[in-house]
Amino acid sequence: MSVVEETRLDAKIPGGPIEDKWEKHQFEMKLVAPNNKRKFDVIVVGTGLAGAAAAASLAELGYNVTNLCIQDSPRRAHSIAAQGGINAAKNYPNDGDSVMRLFYDTVKGGDYRSREANVYRLAHVSNLIIDQCVAQGVPFAREYGGLLANRTFGGAQVSRTFYARGQTGQQLLLGAYGSLMRQVEHGKVKLFPRREMLDVVVVDGVARGVVARNLMTGEFETYCGHAVLLCTGGYGNAYYLSTNAKGSNVTAAWRAYKRGAYFANPCFTQIHPTCIPVSGDYQSKLTLMSESLRNDGRVWVPKSADDKRPATEIPDEDRDYYLERRYPAFGNMVPRDVASRAAKERCDAGYGVGETGMAVFLDFKDAIARDGEDVIHQKYGNLFHMYKKITDEDPYHVPMRIYPAVHYTMGGLWVDYNLESTLPGLFVLGEANFSDHGANRLGASALMQGLADGYFVAPYTIANHLAGRQLPRVTTHHPAFQESLVDSRNRLERIRNVNGERSVDSIHRELGHIMWNDCGMSRTAQGLNDAIDKITALREEFWQNVKVLGKGEALNQNLEHAGRVADFLEFGELLARDALERQESCGGHFREEHQTAENEAMRDDENFCHVAAWEYQGTDSPATRHTEPLTFETVKLTQRSYK
Amino acid sequence: MxxxxxxxxxxxxxxxxxxxxxxxxxxxxxxxxxxxxxxxxxxxxxxxxxxxxxxxxxxxxxxxxxxxxxxxxxxxxxxxxxxxxxxxxxxxxxxxxxxxxxxxxxxxxxxxxRDLVVDRSALDRVIAAGGYVSVNCGSAPDANAVLVPKTDADKAMDAAACIGCGACVAACKNASAMLFVGAKVSQMALLPQGKPERASRVLNMVARMDEEGFGNCTNTAECEAACPAGISLSNIARLNREYLKAALTAAN
Amino acid sequence: MTSLIRALSSSIGKKLLMSVTGLALCGFLVVHLSGNLLLYVGAAEYDAYAHALHAQKILLPIAETGLFLLFILHIALGLITAGENRAAREVKYDTQRSKVIDPSSKGAPNLASKLMVPTGLIVLMFLLIHLGHFKLGIISPGDDASEAAKAGRILSEGFTQVVYLIGTLVLGIHLFHGFQSAFQTMGLNHPKYTPLIKTFGFIFAVCIGLGFASFPAMGYLGRFKETETQTTENRAETPTSITQRK
Missing domain, CATH: 3.10.20.30 (Beta-grasp domain)
Known part of the structure; x- marks a missing residue:
């Protein structure tokens, strides 16, 4: 059903050895003279790590920045929720880390579906990020001597993760937010909170502005500039239940896609195994707990599906420690995707625990017996506290219940080495782009990428666009702006005028069920085809039967949600199609047809060692699949194994 | 259940x-x-x-x-x-x-x-008045060039944990924002990176706080009790201290 | 200098001035109470003290002016900030409940802290009546033989006993929060010393409050009937006290 075109996308990767590409490129790119920078207006959408860092840095350089965010304050972007830490190749602990090793680990961790040159640059600038953040007053953890502390994370063999308690994302974001607010005070950044971007305005083939809705008043506004930076995060909420914030959505990226930016690898979603399970139909989001819990916790379900005894009364011989049984070497420490799939398999087979049957136990009984409660408290006290707060169960005495949840999306808008999308003048940063994590993101790498893009990549590469292209004077009076504005307004009006019976939330939940069941951690051609049919039907139902109350010209959260769900209903289909076309298993994308005898993911490097980038072809035609072949010159392609 | x-x-x-x-x-x-x-x-x-x-x-x-x-x-x-x-x-x-x-x-x-939604942008404007270190991107020295005693870093982190929700203002009988401002001033005052702008920061942030129409602090501690991030009242004392010091030593 | 004036007129500046004046007034209270306590030692001692005090022709007016300014500043700032605080929340809550679990452990005596304006106003009224009695002589004036006799007479009146008892106990409540709060406002907060300051503030408030309250209480119990007659008997020996006042 889809048209696969072997159009080769040009990623504009600079030549030369991988170590020199970025410096060489920095030299070769055009510069904007200091006095000319004030003549350029740049629009940044989003104020997360990527957005706030880019807006602040561009303003520091002298550009006039317009910065929009969907929340009431730029400090609330969802980057704030990242717990674990941020990687950098500082090698402070003297344990053998280097830029090359961080690069290597990230490419391998991404299951060889990321672009080597981008990843190397990411590792290269990682050290600068730490310097910048420390200078901003980010209170990273310290050793008694006053030096920065490091820890290992996500199974890395070196200690390269910098952290600020369990709130690293918060502290890094507040650092960037401080820099941003400084520029707001200087008048170099015009900040527009509670604005939702609804369209990219394209003039003569170049992105020259955006249309946004003022969420407080419902008014539609247009913003004009010489470049647009999308820093709008990931699309995990297509699954309804995820660890994302409720407001996280795909709308900005999706509108850009419809204006000519290709969407790359949408099927690469990351599912995290240790989340607090769903407790009922009303569940609105899921909460992640650090996967470090699996260092000491043992995962099990009852051997008999009918065993309804309380967990503490089930003796060892009636427990199935299924990860230890299936993966004797790695046991409970198998990678995220393996652990997640195994939990789903047990629950689907009827062995799930808890009231909903959609959870498995993570038991600390043996660890407490071995190390004592104090040691466990020191290691996981805050997580145990959080778990108790949410579930009202004490994990020191009864096993935790866990279940996997959608956590991060590696796919996103396709960008070249300059972070520019296929729509000229439209740059995409952070989780919103696809570039650095391949098919699977390593722990503590999301923060690194957001800040790298915002502080150290986009401020350089944008100059190449501003100085290198003819950008005629355009104002918001240009017909293209009015056209986009009217489009956006009409669309929301259409939604309001459906006057149906079903609430937005119920449709979103149903979409989430489809996505989770058929496009979740384990996918089949059959399931994906079904999903496409079901999503299409649900989308039709939405446009005929959705019920949105209230005015358009006021704060109307229901209408906002409806607009986002309408986009998820289109995007979900693309995700399923991408998953269907990628007939291999890699990273977060597991196709049941493509696995080894030991149920491990089987990559197909011959046919799928490429990025799939989708081009919009209008509402009635299927999107076109383009590819960007991936070549691995530095890191050798190997198959991972946990035996 | x-x-x-x-x-x-x-x-x-x-x-x-x-x-x-x-x-x-x-x-x-x-x-x-x-x-x-x-x-x-x-x-x-x-x-x-x-x-x-x-x-x-x-x-x-x-x-x-x-x-x-x-x-x-x-x-x-x-x-x-x-x-x-x-x-x-x-x-x-x-x-x-x-x-x-x-x-x-x-x-x-x-x-x-609308309904239960309020505009808290006043808090952003208070931060804009000086709640940061003025360092442009790209010029930072090596992260380990300046040592920070662990106890100071920990205290700074305690203060930096503020989530900016405004519960302190909401709970205060005077709608004072002193805990919010105190948290940011403390974080920066405790770290060597915040020292160069220490005096101007506290003077400007307090002036902005007053302009925005927040009330005065009566030390009732309702803010501390309401704070979801556990920000301590000692940060308000530090804010007062910093303010007094800055006001007394200002050049003009 | 402009920056200093600006700083002192800021929210923190005003509270700082209130703290400083408040603590200075606490000092006055100690002196005042010490003098008053002489009434328990003996009428003669009390009169001698009053005598010596009033003999200070230069220092006393200076001290009284200073005291007057302290009061005015403290009261004015109290009223100004109270007005600002009201304005800071235009629409009141339908329901508001404290979240401070244990007031003593959380430091600020929570309830007292919320009543600083009402308690301050009550103390102010009491102060005015007190001045009317002893300073201006416009409330229940009398032809007393001595200062002790005057005190004894006034404290024996039912009206005085009620007003003074309320005034002094409310003063204690005002100090209960005010004393330790002043240290916090001046930035003096330390994990080691703050609990000591709080304990001391509590003891201070109780001592001052009960110390002063003892006079109307004793007046009620008839303690000063004696003083009144005693001093009347001694009148011939200390004839100067009243004439000096006039």
């Missing part, structure tokens, strides 16, 4: 300029496992089914870190639990048959936008 029958007295206000009033709603089968916001989700689904506009309330991460959720619940900012945001408050803290009064944050500096 048990279920509750609740009476909700919710503040409804169509817009900033229109008058508001309480509406009373009855809700049945509220699971004790629900979070407070999930309970409001259920209320809203019911309202939509009855063709009544849903209640607007701010929320985003729903894991207690973004600071977007608010709500005065039975007269307590973020409800009865300690060091908890509304999104992390669970219905098991309530009893069957309870009446729950839900109001927006109230302060002159936080005008109501």
């Amino acid at each position: 048990s279920s509750l029958k609740l009476t909700l007295k919710v503040w409804r206000q169509p817009s900033r300029d229109e008058a508001g009033q309480f509406h009373t709603y009855h809700l049945e089968d509220v699971s004790t496992e629900m979070s407070f916001l999930e309970m409001l989700d259920v209320l809203n689904e019911n309202l939509i089914a009855q063709d009544e506009e849903p209640v607007a309330f701010d929320h985003d991460c729903r894991e207690g870190i973004c600071g977007m959720c608010s709500l005065m619940i039975n007269g307590q900012a973020h409800g009865p639990d300690n060091e908890t945001t509304t999104c992390q408050l669970h219905m098991r803290h309530f009893r069957d048959g309870d009446t729950i009064v839900i109001e927006p944050w109230r302060a002159k500096a936080f005008p109501v936008i």
